[in-house]
Amino acid sequence: MNFSPLIKNFDLITSITPECRYDGESDFIAWQKKAKAKLAELLGMDKYERCDPEFNIEYTEECEGYTEYRFTIQSEPGYYFPSVMRVPHGKSGKQPLMICLQGHSNGFHISLGKPIYPGDEDDINGGDRDFCVRAVKEGYIALAVEQRGFGECKGIEGSGTNCYQNNFRAIMMGRTMIGERVWDISRCIDAVLEHFDFVDPDRICLMGNSGGGTATYYAACLEERIALAMPSCAVCSWDNSIAVKRHCLCNLVPNIANYFDMGDMGGMIAPRKLIVVHGVTDVGFYKPGVDKSYAIIEKAYEKVGVPENCYLVTGPEGHRFYADLSWPVVHKMMKD
């Protein structure tokens, strides 16, 4: 006799066949359209309102090897967020862009390699989390975006993150934090393409680790201007990640398990490029769940006729990004 609701609900999750799983036979484009509409509904994308972005460059600074811009935009009426872009010196013409999303950390300054709070240096130096520093070295324009609930956009002073309170206010109104973050990324792309004519609109890439990887994956499903997505330590079946271990509630999309598991959503990114990164000893996103999800993704890419456009990077450690293993794949896929 089972008295545990945890066991009961886990049984339900593992016994569901998601309604929007691609059946392998029907018209793939038609499936993508329907799946994107459903995902957008689940994320609450119809709840966010466009407005005047009030684009504002706060500073432009010449640094060693790059020019740095900090700008803000208004993505919804009354909500603004900052982004910092680094443009490598010595390049001409239109250049590729890597948008970089941190996971749960003290803020996007980690991506920039700039410690502010105690503990930041450990984050920056361990786990390749200085995404923008590496992206510039790889010849990309790097763009760090501050996500809702993190850093300057957490709504309270001090270090740490603040997802709980943010999340439930959103959820109660049919919004989701992931949906809000996806929205912000799209508005940021709007602003970048409008104001920085050296950004190549055909080579916009998006990466993130952990919570940033989650946002990367969802954003790539819906935002077709993203040519390459690189979610790290995030793509994993529910039963091996957020449904089995205690994760931040900002991962939550209500009712999603009835329609999709994580792997099912990868088909929405195809034929665009997708690099799934994970660590074999990650104890938040277990390897069996990553493998299971990636198997579904591979089939979708084969169906579309571009199996070479998806790749699984397996790092030897745990929950972190693997820059040395991943960037060569980026260059190979983007042919640069």
Add this chain to the structure above:
Amino acid sequence: MNFSPIKKNREVLINTAPAMRYDFKMDFTAWQKQAREKLVELLGIDMMIPTEPSFTIVSKTSIETYDETVYSIASEKNYSFTSTLRTPKGVSGKLPVAICLFGHADDLLQSVDGTDGRDLCKQALDRGYASLSVEQRSFDNCFAVRDITPEEAPTRTTWCACYRSSMRAFLLGRTTIGERVWDIMRSLDALLANFDNIDDENIVIVGNNGNGTAAYYAAAVDERIGAVIASNGVATYESSIATFSHCVCNYIPNVASYFDMGDFGGLIAPRKLVLVGTIKDNWFPERGLRAAYAMIEKLYAAAGASDNSKLVINDGERRFDPHAWELIK
């Protein structure tokens, strides 16, 4: 320039007109039907499937002034829980029954022996009710010990495992609070089917704090409940769970698009409703309670039952007020 999503979402919430608020023009009973269906959907109860209850008497004990029967039922396939029925000795005929909810800050033992108003079952028995304690999901016996992680254990004064269970429920389109309402309903089914000394026209539900919230939602959904005392658990969303970080089990996705807390009072009307609060409550603050009750009063008037709702505000701590029992007679 606002960088706070908390502030942004608070503004959205304040400016959201709940889509299913009663407009005071349409037929009230027709509105109740639509609104109740929507609430059931939002709670995820429409996803839950009844099963063979497998009613089992676990134990029968004679205590000094009452008899205690513990029974278990399956409310869903592969989920069971116990309920404890206590009936006062020396009373003949059919008994009114008080469903007494306990949880985050109290437990089954305190429901008879507790202090500071926690002894809801004893209060019910002293007033001639049978009491029914329903073991709620993620409290006490209804979770697995391993659900509590080592880092959580030292900080917990009582066992509650709401976080992960709620996360799983949400992913499935369910809610913990909906699951609890479902279990209350199934326990009531079992009670009425197996104990012929219970008056099925005299069922009340009481709870304090988060259990006050659960009592309120249960009464909104289950029309067999004739009266409810919801203590320190009802206030406008903006003043309470959307402002402070309450336990995850309080939350219902998308509810604020359709209702605020006061609107649900209309689903309870014309049945008796007593809301209890205190000026010292920071979790369900007085201003939010009064605002919710202002809507409830209007709804009860629309139902032609203005005398059936009451608001009691004390100046003490956040405890159940035993005087509220008098107001549901």
